[in-house]
Amino acid sequence: MRRHLQLSIKQLTESYINGQLSPLSVAEQALAQSTNLKTLNAFVCIAAEQALQQAKESVRRYAEQKPLSSLDGVTVAIKDNFCTKNIATTCASRMLKDFVPPYDATVCSRLKEAGAVILGKTNMDQFAMGAGTVDSIYGPTKNIWSESFSEDNWRIAGGSSGGSASAVAAGLCYAAIGSDTGGSTRNPASYCGVVGLKPTYGLCSRYGLIPLVNSMDVPGILTRSVTDCVELLNTIAGPDIQDSTTIRRPYKKLKLPEIDQIDLRSLRIGIPKEYNCEGLSSEVLETWTKVADLLECAGASVRQISLPHTAASIFVYSILNQCEVASNMARYDGIEYGHRAADERSTEQLYAQSRAEGFNQVVKTRILTGNFLLLRKNYDHYFEKALRVRRLIAEDFIKVFEPPTTEDQVDILLTPTTLSEAPVYKDFAALSNRDQCAVQDFCTQPANMAGIPAVSIPIRLSRAGLPLSLQLMSNNLNEQLLLTVARWIEAQVEFDCLESLQRHAACIRT
Numbered sequence: 413m414r415r416h417l418q419l420s421i422k423q424l425t426e427s428y429i430n431g432q433l434s435p436l437s438v439a440e441q442a443l444a445q446s447t448n449l450k451t452l453n454a455f456v457c458i459a460a461e462q463a464l465q466q467a468k469e470s471v472r473r474y475a476e477q478k479p480l481s482s483l484d485g486v487t488v489a490i491k492d493n494f495c496t497k498n499i500a501t502t503c504a505s506r507m508l509k510d511f512v513p514p515y516d517a518t519v520c521s522r523l524k525e526a527g528a529v530i531l532g533k534t535n536m537d538q539f540a541m542g543a544g545t546v547d548s549i550y551g552p553t554k555n556i557w558s559e560s561f562s563e564d565n566w567r568i569a570g571g572s573s574g575g576s577a578s579a580v581a582a583g584l585c586y587a588a589i590g591s592d593t594g595g596s597t598r599n600p601a602s603y604c605g606v607v608g609l610k611p612t613y614g615l616c617s618r619y620g621l622i623p624l625v626n627s628m629d630v631p632g633i634l635t636r637s638v639t640d641c642v643e644l645l646n647t648i649a650g651p652d653i654q655d656s657t658t659i660r661r662p663y664k665k666l667k668l669p670e671i672d673q674i675d676l677r678s679l680r681i682g683i684p685k686e687y688n689c690e691g692l693s694s695e696v697l698e699t700w701t702k703v704a705d706l707l708e709c710a711g712a713s714v715r716q717i718s719l720p721h722t723a724a725s726i727f728v729y730s731i732l733n734q735c736e737v738a739s740n741m742a743r744y745d746g747i748e749y750g751h752r753a754a755d756e757r758s759t760e761q762l763y764a765q766s767r768a769e770g771f772n773q774v775v776k777t778r779i780l781t782g783n784f785l786l787l788r789k790n791y792d793h794y795f796e797k798a799l800r801v802r803r804l805i806a807e808d809f810i811k812v813f814e815p816p817t818t819e820d821q822v823d824i825l826l827t828p829t830t831l832s833e834a835p836v837y838k839d840f841a842a843l844s845n846r847d848q849c850a851v852q853d854f855c856t857q858p859a860n861m862a863g864i865p866a867v868s869i870p871i872r873l874s875r876a877g878l879p880l881s882l883q884l885m886s887n888n889l890n891e892q893l894l895l896t897v898a899r900w901i902e903a904q905v906e907f908d909c910l911e912s913l914q915r916h917a918a919c920i921r922t
Contacts, residue, residue: 454576480525493536557879567837586636589632594733597632628732827883834879863888865891
């Protein structure tokens with residue numbers, strides 16, 4: 413195993429400064445390993461020429477003692493729904509298979525300005541509509557923690573940012589960018605045993621992120637440690653004139669305290685009883701209980717709270733998701749850009765055939781359902797009612813984070829991220845896309861409905877040797893406390909993200 417993978421991003425860049433490592437050698441090794449681990453199908457496009465050029469420029473800056481930032485020379489991967497200048501951005505779909513953007517998404521441009529080395533684009537569910545990264549035109553992404561890679565017995569990586577999570581877990585890069593609409597960063601982070609952050613809505617620009625659900629989409633971050641996650645967040649967060657939904661106040665960079673300086677005695681932890689739901693595995697419940705006990709033993713106040721509209725949340729999310737999908741997918745008509753069918757007998761026929769060929773069945777189903785829900789006769793009964801319930805869900809969080817009296821207030825919510833360990837592909841594929849998402853997104857999508865920050869952190873391995881993770885949620889713009897607590901838990905459990913590489917090597921030998 414490459415020794416530098418054991419380093420944090422901060423330690424890596426320090427080794428660049430003192431000459432122990434070179435950004436070019438790290439990039440070359442990452443590109444070589446991406447080829448060696450091609451069976452994972454984490455990347456849909458490797459930008460080798462660009463990555464090596466960026467690495468050479470980083471070497472020059474370090475030689476001149478003028479690094480651009482703490483990310484200079486650090487390898488990063490980008491989910492395939494973020495626009496990347498002169499690199500294909502396909503959303504893992506036939507519709508955009510030949511689309512090469514002339515500009516960078518804000519997230520990408522800020523990473524480049526910080527000197528990061530962009531390795532390439534990662535796999536995803538088509539147009540980010542899925543929870544397993546199995547609905548891609550490039551084929552499914554596999555989880556490096558899988559016990560076997562034969563036939564359909566491998567474990568899914570989660571979705572829809574499964575390629576990004578798989579790349580980080582396999583040590584192909586130090587960090588990756590995903591998107592999170594209902595848990596699409598935290599879900600694969602949980603299954604792949606890495607850290608996955610969904611920031612407060614509006615903290616990071618969505619400019620250049622091909623939209624799924626505008627009111628919930630958030631750029632997400634995947635890393636192997638909480639401190640690395642902070643390095644990425646400090647680089648990509650902040651106002652953007654290109655995105656009217658970004659928070660206008662200047663972003664103050666986060667700085668987490670050292671472990672021995674973190675005092676939890678004034679911390680109030682809430683355990684939402686509704687998250688102990690049907691389908692929750694006994695091992696996840698046991699993990700949840702152990703971490704709650706760990707926090708309580710450290711002096712934190714831990715108590716049960718209620719988020720009464722949680723049960724309705726997944727239905728509301730499904731309705732709003734499909735309605736916004738119907739609107740966003742209307743732009744793909746085969747005329748302006750995207751796949752164009754050969755049938756040009758009429759404009760209507762060209763539209764219909766282009767969309768029939770360009771979208772998979774999952775996307776088509778959501779478009780049809782969304783348009784049905786938005787019909788005049790259905791609008792009030794479905795869309796308007798879902799919006800009202802969404803407000804009630806958001807108010808549930810406000811009532812626990814900002815109650816009338818401080819006695820009822822909590823600072824952090826502790827919940828499962830997913831209901832179980834990563835499922836075997838053949839079991840997951842037996843379910844419909846709707847059922848897959850209903851199960852996989854149950855614990856994650858309420859945070860998107862409310863716009864609050866949430867982070868998934870790996871805790872331990874299951875009896876089958878697969879990662880089990882928990883989720884922390886907090887109030888809007890409270891990333892400082894959220895990630896401080898996450899870092900404390902991370903230090904206590906000492907989960908080794910890179911154990912997956914040893915498991916994979918053993919799996920290949922057998």
